[in-house]
Amino acid sequence: MDQPMGNMRNVQVLGINAGGTMTDTFFVDADGDFVVGKAQSTPDDESIGLIASSEDGVANWGVSMAETLSQLQTGVYSGTAMINRVVQRKGLKCGLILNRGIEDNHRMGRAVQAHLGYAYEDKIHLNTHKYGVCSSPPLIWNVWRCA
Numbered sequence: 001m002d003q004p005m006g007n008m009r010n011v012q013v014l015g016i017n018a019g020g021t022m023t024d025t026f027f028v029d030a031d032g033d034f035v036v037g038k039a040q041s042t043p044d045d046e047s048i049g050l051i052a053s054s055e056d057g058v059a060n061w062g063v064s065m066a067e068t069l070s071q072l073q074t075g076v077y078s079g080t081a082m083i084n085r086v087v088q089r090k091g092l093k094c095g096l097i098l099n100r101g102i103e104d105n106h107r108m109g110r111a112v113q114a115h116l117g118y119a120y121e122d123k124i125h126l127n128t129h130k131y132g133v134c135s136s137p138p139l140i141w142n143v144w145r146c147a
Contacts, residue, residue: 009033009061011071016050018079023049025057027068035060046079 015026018041025037037057042049051065058068084090 008067009063009071011058011063011068012073014054014068014072014075016053016075016077016079018046018049018077020080020084023053025050025053027054027057027061029061 010030011027012030013026013028015028017024017026020043021041023039023041023046026034027037028034035057037053037055037060039049039052039056054068055065058065
């Protein structure tokens with residue numbers, strides 16, 4: 001349902017995808033209407049691309065960022081840039097919060113296609129032994145785990 005420009009919208013959701021080239025934002029209001037914003041990604045300071053993309057999106061509704069941000073109920077972030085920083089070890093140190101019993105799943109997930117059909121113990125063994133292959137250190141070291 002389209003509303004005339006300048007009408008107050010009850011914006012509920014902000015979705016963000018910060019990619020390597022473009023940052024996309026996706027706003028959804030209480031009626032289910034949505035608008036998409038797009039701007040160049042800014043890897044050195046992702047907030048610049050996020051703000052530019054957000055302003056591009058809400059401009060289509062004729063509302064300000066201040067109005068929009070004060071109404072938001074939830075936000076979802078996914079980003080190629082963020083994942084690349086973690087995998088390339090270029091970001092800050094990070095931790096991983098997991099439920100007890102699945103502490104090794106993140107390591108096994110790196111090669112899940114190669115381990116289909118293996119028992120849990122075999123998957124752990126294959127992911128913790130190098131067999132002469134040069135491999136990267138783990139993203140999250142076991143010594144950082146809390147019991």
